Amino acid sequence: MKKFQPQPGFVVQAYRFALDPNATQEHALRSHCGAARAAYNWAVGWVTASWWQRRAEESYGIGEAGLTQWRPWSLPALRKAFNEAKHTDPRFAAWWEENSKEAYSTGLANASAAFGNYAKSKNGKRRGKRMGAPRFKSKRKARLACRFTTGVIRVDADGRHVTLPRLGTIRTHEPTVKLLARVRAGTARILSATVRHERGRWFVSFQAEVKRDLKRVTRPDVAVGIGLGVKNLAVMADSTGEIRTIANPGHYDRARKQLRRASRVVSRRRGPDRRTGQKPSKRWEKANAARNKVHHRVADLRADTLHKLTTAVAAEYGTVVVEDLNVAGMLRNRRLARRITDAGFGEIRRQLTYKTRQRHATRTISADRWYPSSKTCSRCGAVKAKLPLHMRTYQCDACGLVIDRDDNAALNLAALAAAATGTGVAGDQDAPAVSKPRRADQKTRTTHPRHKAEAGRAGGATLPHQRQTEARDRTQAEALTPW
Template identity: 70%
Template sequence: MKKFQQRPGFQLVAHKLALDPGAEGSRRLMSHTGAARAAYNWAVGWVTATWWQRGAEQSYGIGEDRLTPWRDFSLYALRKAFNEAKHTDPRFSSWWEENSKEAYNTGLANASAAFTNYAKSKSGKRKGRKMGIPRFKTLRRARRTCRFTTGVIRIEAGGRHITLPRLGTIRLHEHRPDLVALVEAGELRILSATVRLEHERWFVSLQVEQRLQAGPARRPDTAVGIDLGVRALAVYADSDGTTAEEPNPRHLDAALKQLRRTSRTVSRRQGPDRRTGQKASKRWEKANTARNKVHHRVANLRADTIHKLTTRLAAEYGTVVVEDLNVAGMLLNRRLARQIADAAFGEIRRQLTYKTAQRGSRLIVADRWYPSSKTCSGCGVAKAKLPLGVRVFACDHCGLVLDRDDNAALNLAALAARNTGTGSGRRPGPPPTRSRSLVEPTRRPAPPAPAARRGRGGQVAQPCRTSGRQKRETVLKPKPSSSGDETDLPGRNARNTESCCGSRQRNYPGRVRDKTQANSAAAGDRLIRAGAIVFFVGAVATLVTVAPFLLGTTPFPTFMFGLSMLMGVGFLVAGAGVLRSVAEGRRQARAATAAE
């Protein structure tokens, strides 16, 4: 078979058109898509039957040379076997002539691809998640689709109808005379057509070879960095420093109230049950259709928003920079999973990929670990940490303060200027060479005091800015690498700045000691509170019990001894807490004196 070769100046694109087939047209479309599913199930059963047979024969001790031979699952072998079986198999012999041969070829091609992916995945030749053995497609869960590659496929004159093999002429939902004009001018050639049932409607997707008329971007020398998010769908900044944002419409959140109402209606109806074989009632089918319409409307609104955004960006800028987001990992956050899925980050990147290619623009994908939000767009210094709740970026090195999304977009635009030379960029000078793993200073370093004294390990004593007392700061020395060069990465046992104010620092050896002291002081406070509560309860009970005796109305109660013991226990517990707190205070005083 001759391999398809794309003509110079043409591109492969797809046109998706809605159909209005009518009752008879819908019946024929359902028959063709059902034939594709039946052929797929036949191929799966035909191939896997030999697998189970060989397994049974091996369990009987039959030798390898006497086992049932393997069956080839290539498309050619499946076609040949199906053409021989369709005349005698009772599942196909009575009705296979009603449909086009392309319907059966669709199912066989899908089955061949499924077995090929499974074999390559099992042998390690296929990347991605492991593929399982192809399974049968059920009538309810299978996607109704059929692909036509041969025969008469054309859009009729006037652009109101389309003709497909064995299906005849079907009316289009929209008027498309522009496609007819392109075909007559020789700038469009239809290669295949795929009909599919989506959102309770029939669609046809035409794969065509077309000479695109889209011109270059309006600003070919300008780069734009796009930072995707939930608060705003996209915040983008160009290489000139201009920032803008695309608001997040949140279509799913707007439809949640209606979805809850329709879902409650569905749950009250008698639905299908695979365990018992129970079929869905007509009321359940009607309620489920109403619920699906809400989902379909949300999907259409989301697709319209994303298409308008990506088309505008691809038509405006010559270089587009996006981030390689780990969307699957982001969806593990149960608090933001629904908003992240509604934003469709992956779809935005997919559309930008082919739309920039159609206009001859560049699409740069920043590395997944590029710290766009933590890096200052003014001086290039990166923060060690920037929690997601901090929405304003404040640089401690140069004093720049701006929104964190605007800062990320400016960094992405500057990344395009450094990598491709497109645009002027906003950051002057050469790009920073420090790795993101380095802990950058959080404030401008102060000059060393003239009377600073040195401690052990090269530690220089400096006054603390908060309390005015002396603190120790570790001076990191270069660590020789295995290649003989020196690196500025800190060693494993290096310590960050230790503050005398008790601030929490990473890699501080005394951190465990401080934590133990804090736990001891907290234990003393708890003992004092517990003793006070026990003493108060005993005193109240004693007062209530002794009051009648003092008034002369009742004799001295015998259980006063128990209340006295309860008060004594309270005194002991409170005293233990006081002693422990006093001891901890003396220990801290001795430690402070030794540090001075």
């Protein structure tokens, strides 16, 4: 499937609305999502069956020419095979006509993407953590979701209903006037719709091609550096020297007392037990729903806070500099993991990236993960070799500057915008990242005047480990060159 490319001046935007389906409509929604999961499991089993068959034949000494052919996992091939099997397969023959064809296409498309990602990861063509082969989705754990790309997909004229294929007209919990007004004006065109069950209720997301006029920011010539933290959600320092601190609301910490009470009630009810087959009681389900409601409220409050923060920043500054934090590694600290998760570091960077690019045509710069923003003096540029986390005040040994640690880091990030070129220490968000070789030396280099003088007397000679690092960088760059 080709990726949709919007026309010039148009962007692809999602509009999500909560639904209020009745009992019949909710049953149909669950049936469609279950059909998508069943089609996904069928595709995984159909493709991997040829893998196991080939392995069994190889154990008998059969040559390559006599082995069973590999079954393809492209979406057209899966659709063709599924359409032939759904009439005779006992898992689908009795009920496949009850749901829209889009439900089965959703599962097949997800399976095709999963096999494609696995193949790219195995061949080293996919960034990130190595992915394993697709596995079957459990009925108990699988997320309920289904996507519609063809058929009747519209927002009704009354602004309180939506119409989807085979599901009919469903009432929305909130008005749909934002999307309806654009559709009527001809500045939006609905491409697809996805229904999903999360946080205890149903949602529908419309993917639309929207004509968006860029809005001029308030201070286009000013760059801001944003330092993220636990005590303070964000410390912002702009290129004019102004510093602002955004306190961390700590939504989860505020709700912990209520969560403890709700969890205590759940623990005193008869819950499910997979070992004995015990099913939960009605009182357990009611108590568990009350506890989940608290979790959902915390998630909604966190999302609202982050959106308000990122929207305000994107609408004010012409350049935004954020840190490339290793959030996954930071979560290994058991003393800070809960607060880091509650802050949402990765979500802040993601929202800033698309809001600056699509809404204001400004740029977001990501500082290198090893850039010593906290260790560098914002006045003279001297770098400390070590700065423990418990030291919250930065004291420069060269110029005597005394400043808050977070304020100093934010000022350094703001100053980094002037030197950003898309490569090196900092770069644009869309620029390819410069990979580092394993066991590369990431120690902070001190730039105290005394050390600079010693380096000058030494004639600028490089140390052995520095020469080894430079050689590894050159070797890796030559290996990645396409020609």
